[in-house]
Amino acid sequence: MVPGAVTAQGWARLVVLLSATAILQVAVLDGIVIGGAHPDAFLALAIASGLVGGAQRGALVAFLAGLVADLFVITPFGLTSLCFVLVAFTAGVASGLSGGRAPYSFKVVTAAIGGVAATLLYSLAASLIGQPDLARHELAAVALVVAAGCAVLVLPYGAAISWALGAEASGERRLSAATGGRATR
Amino acid sequence: MAVTRRNTSQRLTLLILVLASITAITLDYRGQSSHAFDAVRNGARDVLSPVQRLLSDALRPVGDFFSGDVNYGGAVSENAHLESELGALRRQALENATAEQQLQEILSEQHLPYVQNIPEVLATVITGATSNFELTFEINRGTSSGVGTGMPVVAGAGLVGTVLSAGSSTAVVELITDPRSSFSVRLGSKGAVAVATGQGGSSPLTLSGVTANMAPRVGETVYTSGTSGASLPAGIPVGTVATVHYVGGSLTKSVLVMPFAQLQQLGYVSVLQWFPAP
Numbered sequence: 001m002v003p004g005a006v007t008a009q010g011w012a013r014l015v016v017l018l019s020a021t022a023i024l025q026v027a028v029l030d031g032i033v034i035g036g037a038h039p040d041a042f043l044a045l046a047i048a049s050g051l052v053g054g055a056q057r058g059a060l061v062a063f064l065a066g067l068v069a070d071l072f073v074i075t076p077f078g079l080t081s082l083c084f085v086l087v088a089f090t091a092g093v094a095s096g097l098s099g100g101r102a103p104y105s106f107k108v109v110t111a112a113i114g115g116v117a118a119t120l121l122y123s124l125a126a127s128l129i130g131q132p133d134l135a136r137h138e139l140a141a142v143a144l145v146v147a148a149g150c151a152v153l154v155l156p157y158g159a160a161i162s163w164a165l166g167a168e169a170s171g172e173r174r175l176s177a178a179t180g181g182r183a184t185r
Numbered sequence: 186m187a188v189t190r191r192n193t194s195q196r197l198t199l200l201i202l203v204l205a206s207i208t209a210i211t212l213d214y215r216g217q218s219s220h221a222f223d224a225v226r227n228g229a230r231d232v233l234s235p236v237q238r239l240l241s242d243a244l245r246p247v248g249d250f251f252s253g254d255v256n257y258g259g260a261v262s263e264n265a266h267l268e269s270e271l272g273a274l275r276r277q278a279l280e281n282a283t284a285e286q287q288l289q290e291i292l293s294e295q296h297l298p299y300v301q302n303i304p305e306v307l308a309t310v311i312t313g314a315t316s317n318f319e320l321t322f323e324i325n326r327g328t329s330s331g332v333g334t335g336m337p338v339v340a341g342a343g344l345v346g347t348v349l350s351a352g353s354s355t356a357v358v359e360l361i362t363d364p365r366s367s368f369s370v371r372l373g374s375k376g377a378v379a380v381a382t383g384q385g386g387s388s389p390l391t392l393s394g395v396t397a398n399m400a401p402r403v404g405e406t407v408y409t410s411g412t413s414g415a416s417l418p419a420g421i422p423v424g425t426v427a428t429v430h431y432v433g434g435s436l437t438k439s440v441l442v443m444p445f446a447q448l449q450q451l452g453y454v455s456v457l458q459w460f461p462a463p
Contacts, residue, residue: 026233027240030312036386037317056195063202067209071229072315074349074357077222078209080316085202119317126318133362134318138386142317163395174220 006057006165013164014061018068021045026072029149035141039149040115041070041157046084047091047114047150053165055092056099061161062088079125087118104155111154115147121147196224224303227352230323231430234355238311238325265452272446273455279342279406279422303418305339305455306330311355320363320385321346324454327354335416335461337409340454343422343445344409356456360448361390361423368417371410372401372426372444375387381423381442387449389427399438401426407442416461 006014020166026043031040042065049065050058066081075078091114102110119142127133134142213222308324326332326350336348338358346366349359359366366383370392377399379392395401405426411419422445430439 022229022233023236023240026315027237028313030315033313038313040317056198059199059202063205066206069315070209071226074319074321074359075316076210077213080205082206082210084205085199085206088200120316129214131318134385134386135388146317 006060009164013166017160017164018064021065022068022072025069032120034057034145036138037142038147039153040069040118041149041153042066042080043084043087043115043118043146044111044150044153045157045161046088046118047111048107048154049161049165050088050091050114051095051102051110051154052158052161053092054096054108055089057165058088058092061165069083075126075131076129079122079129083118083122083125086121087114090114090117107154108151111150112147115150116143118145118147141176209366210344215354217292218435223350227264227350227355230357231327231352234311235350237323249404262452265450268447268450269453272343273339275342276339276422276445279439280420300418303457303459305457306332307334308338308356308454308456310451310454317446319365320360320448321349321357322357322360322451324358324456325354326456327356329353331458332356333455333460336459337457338416338454339421339446339457340451341446343415343424345446345451345454347416347450358454361444362386362388362448368422369410369412369415370407372399372407372421373405376401376405378412379440389441389443390424392442393437395438395440397431397436397438401429401438401440403427418459421457 021041029039029041046058046062046065049061052058053061062084063081066084067078069080069084070077092109094110095107098106119139123134123139191390209437213219221437307325307328308326311323311325313323325339332348332351334348334351335396338345338348344361346358346363347368348404349357351357360383361368361381361387362383363387364383366380369378370381371378372392372395377395379394379399381390381392384391392401392407403426407423407426409415409417409419409421411417411421424442427443428441429438432439
């Protein structure tokens with residue numbers, strides 16, 4: 001199998017997973033507003049896909065998750081997917097460097113850091129294309145809530161991604177571990 | 186060798202995905218493609234709307250709990266409904282206070298639309314914004330109910346926002362506090378015209394164009410101006426002047442306006458079936 005490839009069954013499962021994430025986000029998480037912000041299930045999915053599926057497949061799933069997320073916002077189409085791709089790819093590289101089989105604590109911490117990074121990256125990218133800025137305290141609140149949400153959701157989403165991508169999900173990660181992380185650098 | 190090929194493949198994938206994202210952003214910003222994206226977005230919202238409503242109703246207590254609303258469920262719903270009714274009455278009273286004067290001084294002379302004559306569509310707020318970077322919410326009425334893009338939305342005692350996009354059964358409303366929101370207002374019933382702009386979060390609106398010779402008073406009511414080419418009809422109460430600052434040497438005054446409507450606790454809203462002038 002080509003490294004990073006997703007099988008037909010994997011694509012079908014990804015569609016199911018993305019649909020379920022969309023429903024979870026718009027019907028549940030959008031209503032859980034803490035400090036003016038709410039958790040982001042799409043981002044948690046993107047980071048989990050990087051951690052479980054590796055940099056390449058993670059970036060691909062993150063791109064799709066970002067496109068679906070962009071359906072429900074008013075900011076320019078593609079902005080979310082751009083940020084998700086970069087964060088998921090980095091998470092995949094980090095997962096490879098950790099030795100292939102990262103402990104739960106590593107995934108949770110990486111997800112939290114990824115949540116903060118994605119929020120800041122999104123804010124910066126939005127600002128660059130002329131979207132209005134958030135006040136600093138609001139941005140901090142968003143980053144905090146999103147990071148906490150990602151930390152909570154990354155493990156269930158890791159399991160869901162493993163199911164969606166099947167047995168080959170960890171292939172890229174194992175190869176990375178075998179080469180001492182060089183494969184994802 | 187295999188590792189090098191793999192690295193190249195990864196980087197190529199990353200590059201393609203980044204370029205695809207940037208292309209999508211560019212297409213959405215420029216050209217006719219933005220209409221296509223809007224259509225896809227409205228379609229996606231319409232498809233998800235039934236499931237969304239069902240789950241929102243069923244799971245709203247969970248969200249309310251996490252949001253700190255202890256008395257969730259029926260009490261919240263009933264409270265929102267009563268608040269909406271009370272607010273509508275207060276808005277009516279505020280509108281009545283200036284109606285005669287406006288009719289005589291503005292409408293008859295300038296043929297401006299008046300908010301009391303505009304039919305309304307009552308709508309329920311389904312959910313808030315999916316993005317943490319925008320102040321919008323979704324309502325359960327769309328084009329099939331006569332809701333269209335650009336229509337003003339009111340709740341409580343005043344203006345809430347405008348319809349940003351409308352699908353067949355749902356619509357997205359942009360709050361007046363969103364930094365993208367900007368509209369013409371009048372200080373008092375026949376006061377000076379200024380431009381109100383959102384500042385995000387729960388921050389008050391800021392007024393620009395208030396020159397040093399104007400004399401806005403704290404507590405003064407601010408209405409939509411409805412001047413020629415305005416995006417909103419005249420006479421919708423917006424809020425009250427909260428602070429007025431004058432910096433010595435400056436040509437303008439810094440004025441903040443606190444909205445009448447409780448924008449953080451919206452349950453029901455009314456969409457005014459008024460289209461901005463083309």
